[in-house]
Amino acid sequence: MSWSSVSPSGPRRRPPVLRAAVYLAAVTLIGSFITGSAWGAPPQAPGAAGPASLSLKELTRSSDYVFRGTVVKPGAANLEVVEPSARTAVVRVEEVLKASPTIDDFTGRDVTVILDAPGAFNLGERQVFFGTVGLAGESLGILALGRAPDGERLKVRVARAQAQLFEDALKAKLEAADLAIDGRILSTRSTYADLKDRPLTEHDPFWWEAQLEVKAVLQGQTLQGKVPFWYPTSIDAMWAPAPKPAPGNEGVWLLHRFEVEGRGFVYAVLNPGDQLTAAEAQAAQKWVKP
């Protein structure tokens, strides 16, 4: 997907046209088309013709921003770094159907939608747009992966797809872990004495070890009793988001085999997602091993 090109020589009076060749490859990989007509008129590919190859679920999975909106300015853009063209349009967001909670609410506001090839943006046209948020500037720049005619039925199907995707993502998280344990932290201790000659770096993890009492196993080998895992107590930018368990904490923990310099392989908890949220932990109970 091309957003712009930068002139190789000298200053330009106009902002550069955005270009994203790799995104074209990504779009090609996941498909630029939407399958089927289960929700009525088939959604339009973003500027390309041909048979649909993506289910609504797959399109929703690939998109981090799905919204119902009305085209207010075809061929325009409301971001400085996006050059207006036939592939861009300013679209008013009327309802957000999928977005990360970290993205501001743009309901009632205008965003720029960018197609991967020239396509039809018609003034006043209301559609559901599927895309990824590539830019955050004066507004959002949405790289369109697909769009569909508006309708309540589509909204319901998007919500259903998101619920399915939540389950899929949770299952994938569990399967990516070496161990997924529902349990309680019994104790924690410093490991500094176990590690000799640690390099002096601001990114020292300051490893500690937690003893996790096993209530249930959701992924990995069947275990009983307790299992140790390492976690970084450092609040350096590199490690601050990692879970910091304390005795008594209960939950589902995703443990990964990790090589610690000077120690060898241990089970470790490294990223915020390695402790499931309450909603995830509840949903994951269906996968408890007998």
Add this chain to the structure above:
Amino acid sequence: MNVIRRDRPLLLLALLVAALLAASRAGAQVTVVNMIPNAQSSETRQDSEPNLAVNPANPQQIAGSAFTVNYTGATTTAPIFVTTNGGTTWTANNIVPSGNGSTGDITLRFGGTSNVLYAGTLRGGSGLTLNILRSTNFTAATVMTLLRSRTNVDQPYVQAATVPSLGVDRVYVGNNDFGAASGRTATVDRTLNGTVATPSWVSARIERRTTCGQDGPPIRPAIHLDGTIYAISYRYRPPSGCVTPLASDVVVVRDDAWASSAPRFAALTDPSDGLAGRIVVSNVKVPFINSSQSTFGQERFVSSNLSIAVDPANSSRIYVAWADFPTGVAPYTLHVRRSDDRGVTWSGSDLLTIVNATNPALAVNSAGKVAFVYQINTGFGQPLANQRWQTHVRRSTDLGVTWNDLTLSDTPANTPTATFIPYLGDYVHVMAVGQDFYGIFSAANTPNLANFPQGVSYQRNANFTTQQLFNVAGTVVIAPSIDPFFFKITGP
């Protein structure tokens, strides 16, 4: 009437002072911009440790970085900030490869005339994994291309330039390589052509002396277009153990042929031992206290504070800055010195000494004017609530004999509360393009004009009357946090 007559001398004095101040600043145009885009008005991330790259071929194009997280929640890429209008407005663009939506350390630099942006990062989610990256279109959605990946490496610091006669980019990335033999970890990775499909790299070890087990984290290269490459580092002196405060030498190395000499970086030796690497100062005490210090505005000491700048019109003239505990204990003190003979001899005493400060950064413009940026903690010895962080730019036109002083920010040191360290960063950045200085620093973002003596503009929703931040819709108050700020100084 009586009041006016009594106050007239004071009024005249005030007017005179104001006129003198205006005259001293006349011609110096200072721009300060909060880089958080309007679309991210709700963000409350601690965006510390900033870096900046200005495209010398088109200074309207600038890229900035900080400890910023992908705002979409995606984990495969992290953002940089980009502008195509010289820094007036900024956009976050998620193009840095990542494993967790952010990066560890990150620095950026454009080639000289190639329009190519290079980055050195510690890949997010991968610990001490160095990534050297390239983008041929930094505003596009294309994820940056991975040029080199190595593990067990700290603090990548990138510099780049286009060789005038050849039109190729040469790229240098200072780093602390814990995989280097014998504890001689100070390293510069370099390629002689950064724009080919698969650049070839060498890791040049620049430490020639024994250490306590390693060198300090910061290794900073500097490039002159005649092929002179300098680098500065902290040698942590033996004996082994590396205990804070670390007895350190500030060492400058030099290569006269784009770091392709044999051996590399051996052009400058020290008379004390004949080994490569001129010892600028010896046995200074450099603290390594890797925790948030309430006595130092919530910041930490991780001996990351070195800077070096070469005069673009004279490769023999270089300025260096370092930080230490002069007496072995606080206050943390910055020092600036100069060499006019390619690092052989140095100013016998400091050109500037700044007490209780951190994050020194140097640059020299095409007219030989030197800029020195730093962040000073006021209220030494006082409770955190009484401390403030100020960001200063000092400039000199007489080789560092006299300096003027601009305060870019003056913010409380206790608000916001640190959520991780570093609080403001282990570095800031300043660079020159032509006669203009461009830079970046991080500071608390409460929209209070009194906190920004040179003025400031915000893109994120901010009410300077109520001194509050708001979400995009302007309906929800947003808590203060640390933001990156761009600055530009033009004129005398």
